[in-house]
Amino acid sequence: xxxxxxxxxxxxxxxxxxxxxxxxxxxxxxxxxxxxxxxxxxxxxxxxxxxxxxxxxxxxxxxxxxxxxxxxxxxxxxxxxxxxxxxxxxxxxxxxxxxxxxxxxxxxxxxxxxxxxxxxxxxxxxxxxxxxxxxxxxxxxxxxxxxxxxxxxxxxxxxxxxxxxxxxxxxxxxxxxxxxxxxxxxxxxxxxxxxxxxxxxxxxxxxxxxxxxxxxxxxxxxxxxxx
Amino acid sequence: xxxxxxxxxxxxxxxxxxxxxxxxxxxxxxxxxxxxxxxxxxxxxxxxxxxxxxxxxxxxxxxxxxxxxxxxxxxxxxxxxxxxxxxxxxxxxxxxxxxxxxxxxxxxxxxxxxxxxxxxxxxxxxxxxxxxxxxxxxxxxxxxxxxxxxxxxxxxxxxxxxxxxxxxxxxxxxxxxxxxxxxxxxxxxxxxxxxxxxxxxxxxxx
Numbered sequence: 001x002x003x004x005x006x007x008x009x010x011x012x013x014x015x016x017x018x019x020x021x022x023x024x025x026x027x028x029x030x031x032x033x034x035x036x037x038x039x040x041x042x043x044x045x046x047x048x049x050x051x052x053x054x055x056x057x058x059x060x061x062x063x064x065x066x067x068x069x070x071x072x073x074x075x076x077x078x079x080x081x082x083x084x085x086x087x088x089x090x091x092x093x094x095x096x097x098x099x100x101x102x103x104x105x106x107x108x109x110x111x112x113x114x115x116x117x118x119x120x121x122x123x124x125x126x127x128x129x130x131x132x133x134x135x136x137x138x139x140x141x142x143x144x145x146x147x148x149x150x151x152x153x154x155x156x157x158x159x160x161x162x163x164x165x166x167x168x169x170x171x172x173x174x175x176x177x178x179x180x181x182x183x184x185x186x187x188x189x190x191x192x193x194x195x196x197x198x199x200x201x202x203x204x205x206x207x208x209x210x211x212x213x214x215x216x217x218x219x220x221x222x223x224x225x226x227x
Numbered sequence: 228x229x230x231x232x233x234x235x236x237x238x239x240x241x242x243x244x245x246x247x248x249x250x251x252x253x254x255x256x257x258x259x260x261x262x263x264x265x266x267x268x269x270x271x272x273x274x275x276x277x278x279x280x281x282x283x284x285x286x287x288x289x290x291x292x293x294x295x296x297x298x299x300x301x302x303x304x305x306x307x308x309x310x311x312x313x314x315x316x317x318x319x320x321x322x323x324x325x326x327x328x329x330x331x332x333x334x335x336x337x338x339x340x341x342x343x344x345x346x347x348x349x350x351x352x353x354x355x356x357x358x359x360x361x362x363x364x365x366x367x368x369x370x371x372x373x374x375x376x377x378x379x380x381x382x383x384x385x386x387x388x389x390x391x392x393x394x395x396x397x398x399x400x401x402x403x404x405x406x407x408x409x410x411x412x413x414x415x416x417x418x419x420x421x422x423x424x425x426x427x428x429x430x431x432x433x
Contacts, residue, residue: 005330008327008330008332009327009328009330012324012327012328012332013328015324016313016316016320016324019316019320020313020315020316023315023316023355024315079313082309083309083310083311083312083313083314084307084308084309084310084311084312085311085312085313087277087305087307087309087311088305088311088325088328088329089328090277091275091276091277091300091303091305092300092328092329092330093297093298093300093301093329093330094297094330095297226277226278227277227278227279
């Protein structure tokens with residue numbers, strides 16, 4: 001098993017998933033629209049008071065990003081499970097965990113990256129300043145891949161189970177809590193003038209930890225689902 | 228050589244088979260037959276390592292497949308009863324993506340030749356797979372056999388949905404594989420039209 005063939009398999013999975021997302025743009029766009037709508041509804045509901053919007057902004061944007069990620073989780077493995085591609089993936093001559101990284105990376109590129117790119121625009125609706133917008137982007141850049149990694153474990157665990165959408169939410173939402181606290185905390189700290197570095201470091205640590213642990217847990221869950 | 232040693236398998240409360248011993252030598256095919264629910268697919272999945280046996284072991288070249296892990300996966304081509312193709316991709320994209328996943332990347336031309344060999348004409352190569360018939364989808368899945376260099380083929384009902392001509396083409400491909408020193412396990416309800424000396428039949432009674 002060589003490094004190049006491992007990279008070939010991972011890049012093949014990413015290319016295929018991106019191609020599939022291009023062929024089904026509506027699926028990929030759903031979570032982004034969800035984020036935009038949720039984030040836009042809050043200023044309408046709470047009122048136009050700038051101080052209030054600035055206070056709730058980081059939390060609302062982070063919760064919206066988290067729910068948008070949750071919405072797309074069911075697509076990570078379900079289609080591959082139903083059409084038999086997952087069986088082929090499990091039987092390739094590479095560690096399954098490495099392929100899981102490819103799947104999750106593709107999921108993040110399709111569902112997470114658009115959230116990161118849109119966040120400055122949404123942040124403006126809440127009156128966030130330039131520096132806070134930068135911290136918001138940075139926190140989402142570190143946090144959304146972690147959400148995808150943790151979410152993949154849940155998505156794999158509920159594979160083939162009836163009502164899996166609700167179950168996956170119940171499984172992963174408690175695990176998302178630290179990411180939400182650190183992410184929203186980073187932006188709030190930056191707004192308070194104490195800088196968001198500490199929270200961003202914690203988000204970075206969570207990302208590294210999830211990169212090491214989540215693929216193995218997901219791979220084990222996928223094998224169990226296929227038995 | 229593929230060998231099953233004292234295999235036992237249950238699904239739920241039901242015992243499918245117990246103390247199953249079988250040996251498949253290079254150049255031969257094991258045709259697994261039996262009634263619906265007798266455990267044919269379960270046996271194939273045990274051979275593929277997708278399903279761990281309740282008891283016993285599967286040996287590849289006298290080594291346990293669960294110890295060989297990815298080294299064993301690199302020796303086999305598995306085509307299950309699900310075709311493993313994406314409806315939104317074309318047959319060409321599906322085949323190239325499957326081969327790249329299997330660690331045997333193929334060229335555009337190679338994939339086209341494989342699809343033609345199994346009777347899928349060029350205009351079909353660029354259609355989304357969702358518009359293909361069941362038989363054509365099965366052909367897309369089986370086209371991998373023309374590109375596979377792995378010695379062990381595990382095929383679950385390969386002839387389902389295929390017409391007589393395609394069945395003959397796949398059987399011929401199987402024979403070529405055996406003549407090159409490969410081996411195969413085929414779960415089937417149909418008679419495999421191969422020389423008698425190359426076919427070993429295993430009937431599961433459930």
